[in-house]
Amino acid sequence: CSITGYPFENHLSSETPYRLVSNKSFYRIQYDGCTPKKIWMVIRHGTRNPSISKIEQINNRLPDIRDFILENDNLPNGFIKNRDLDLFQKWEPTLNAESKKKLTREGREEMLLLAERMQSKFPELFDNIYSNTSFKFKYTHTQRTKKSALYFVTGLFGKNNAKSVWFPEPLKNDPILRFYKSCTKWYKEVKDDPKLKRINKAFEQSAEMLKTLKVINERLNFSRVSSNLSADDVFLMYKTCAYETAWNKQSKSPWCSPFTEEELKVLEYAEDLELYWQDGYGHELTYKQACPAFSDMINMLISNETYPKVTAYFTHSGTILKMLAHLGLYKDSENLTATNYGKMANRKWRTSFIDSFGSNLAFISFKCNKNNKILTLHQEKVVRLPSCPNSDLCDIKEVISYYSESIEHCDLTSMCAI
Numbered sequence: 001c002s003i004t005g006y007p008f009e010n011h012l013s014s015e016t017p018y019r020l021v022s023n024k025s026f027y028r029i030q031y032d033g034c035t036p037k038k039i040w041m042v043i044r045h046g047t048r049n050p051s052i053s054k055i056e057q058i059n060n061r062l063p064d065i066r067d068f069i070l071e072n073d074n075l076p077n078g079f080i081k082n083r084d085l086d087l088f089q090k091w092e093p094t095l096n097a098e099s100k101k102k103l104t105r106e107g108r109e110e111m112l113l114l115a116e117r118m119q120s121k122f123p124e125l126f127d128n129i130y131s132n133t134s135f136k137f138k139y140t141h142t143q144r145t146k147k148s149a150l151y152f153v154t155g156l157f158g159k160n161n162a163k164s165v166w167f168p169e170p171l172k173n174d175p176i177l178r179f180y181k182s183c184t185k186w187y188k189e190v191k192d193d194p195k196l197k198r199i200n201k202a203f204e205q206s207a208e209m210l211k212t213l214k215v216i217n218e219r220l221n222f223s224r225v226s227s228n229l230s231a232d233d234v235f236l237m238y239k240t241c242a243y244e245t246a247w248n249k250q251s252k253s254p255w256c257s258p259f260t261e262e263e264l265k266v267l268e269y270a271e272d273l274e275l276y277w278q279d280g281y282g283h284e285l286t287y288k289q290a291c292p293a294f295s296d297m298i299n300m301l302i303s304n305e306t307y308p309k310v311t312a313y314f315t316h317s318g319t320i321l322k323m324l325a326h327l328g329l330y331k332d333s334e335n336l337t338a339t340n341y342g343k344m345a346n347r348k349w350r351t352s353f354i355d356s357f358g359s360n361l362a363f364i365s366f367k368c369n370k371n372n373k374i375l376t377l378h379q380e381k382v383v384r385l386p387s388c389p390n391s392d393l394c395d396i397k398e399v400i401s402y403y404s405e406s407i408e409h410c411d412l413t414s415m416c417a418i
C-alpha cells in the first residue's frame with residue numbers, strides 16, 4: 001500500500017489515522033459463482049486522544065521546547081520554515097486529563113466511513129435495517145470502543161435507527177475481545193518483563209537513534225545550550241506530530257517539521273520494535289493466546305445457523321496485532337532487534353500500515369457451489385492467509401487444517417498459568 005501526501009504521514013506507527021491506510025473503494029466484493037454468507041470482524045477503535053501520561057508530558061514539556069524554538073535566532077533554516085514558525089507561534093496544548101484516550105472527531109468519521117464502505121462491499125451481509133438476529137456487536141470496557149461501535153452502527157443504519165441497536169454490557173476482561181488481559185503468564189514473561197524495556201533502551205543507544213538525536217538537536221540549535229533535547233523529548237515531539245496529523249486532515253502539525261523522512265523511519269522502527277516484542281512475533285505465547293478469538297471466528301463462520309450474519313467486535317491495538325501474528329501475517333524472516341534496523345528496512349511488520357487507528361480484520365465466508373470458503377480482509381484489502389498463499393478465497397477445510405493446533409489446543413488456563 002502507498003500513502004500519498006507528506007512523507008511523514010507514512011511513518012506515524014500506531015497513531016496513524018485510518019484514512020492513510022484504508023481501502024476507500026465502495027465497489028462490491030464479488031467472486032464468480034460464490035455468495036457471501038457471513039462476516040466476522042475485529043476493529044481497533046478510531047483515532048483517540050493520548051494517554052494521561054502523554055497528555056501531561058505534552059502539557060508540561062512541549063511549551064518550553066516551542067518557546068526555545070521561537071526564541072532561536074538561527075531559525076528559519078532549511079528545515080524549519082517561516083510557515084512552521086508561524087504554526088509554532090500559534091501552538092498551544094489543547095488537552096486536559098479528562099480527555100484522555102477519548103475517541104476524537106477523526107475517529108468518529110473513520111468508523112462512519114468504514115461502516116458505509118463495508119455495507120457497499122457486502123450489501124448481502126450488511127442489511128441497512130437493524131435486527132438483533134442478523135447483527136452481533138460487542139465492545140470492550142472503554143469509551144473509545146463504545147463510541148466507535150456507536151458510530152459504526154450509525155454508518156450502517158442511520159442516526160435514528162442506530163439508537164435501537166443492542167450491545168451487551170462490556171466486560172472488564174473480555175475473554176475474546178481482549179483475551180490477554182487475563183493471561184498472567186503473558187504479563188509476567190512479556191508485557192511486564194524488564195527485558196522489553198531493555199530492548200527499547202538498547203535501540204535508544206543504537207547508532208541510528210544517536211544520529212537522530214544529534215541531527216534534531218543541531219537542526220533546532222539545541223546543541224548550543226547545555227540542556228539538549230533528550231530521546232524522550234524527541235519521541236514526544238514525534239508522537240505529537242502523529243496525533244496532530246491524525247486529528248487534523250487539513251493542517252500540518254509544527255511538531256512534524258523538525259523531522260525528515262530519515263529520522264521518522266528511525267522513530268517508527270522504535271515503536272515497531274517494541275510492539276513486535278510486546279504484541280507480535282517476539283514471543284510465542286503472545287500470539288498463541290489469540291486462539292479464543294480465532295475459534296470464535298471459525299465457529300461463527302462454520303455454524304449451520306444462518307444468523308447472525310455479522311459479528312463485529314470493537315477492540316484495541318493489542319488484539320489486532322496478536323491476531324495478525326496468530327494468523328502468520330506480516331511475518332518477517334528475522335526478528336526485529338535493536339541492532340538490525342538497516343537490514344529490516346523492507347520489513348513487513350510496520351505498525352504504520354498494520355496497526356493504524358481503526359485497523360480492522362474481517363473474515364467473510366462464501367458459498368461457492370458446494371464449497372465453503374473464507375476471504376480475509378485487513379484494512380478492507382484482501383490478504384492471503386498462509387493456508388492458501390495462491391488464492392484469495394481459502395477453503396474452510398484448509399483453514400481448519402492449517403490452524404488445527406489453534407483450534408484443538410486452545411486452553412488459556414494452562415497456557416497462561418505461571
Ligand SMILES: O=C(O)[C@@H](COP(=O)(O)O)OP(=O)(O)O
Pocket residue numbers: 044045178315316317318319
Ligand atoms: O488501550 C490502550 O492503551 C492500547 C493498548 O491496549 P491493550 O493492548 O493493552 O488492550 O490500545 P489502544 O487503545 O491504543 O488500541
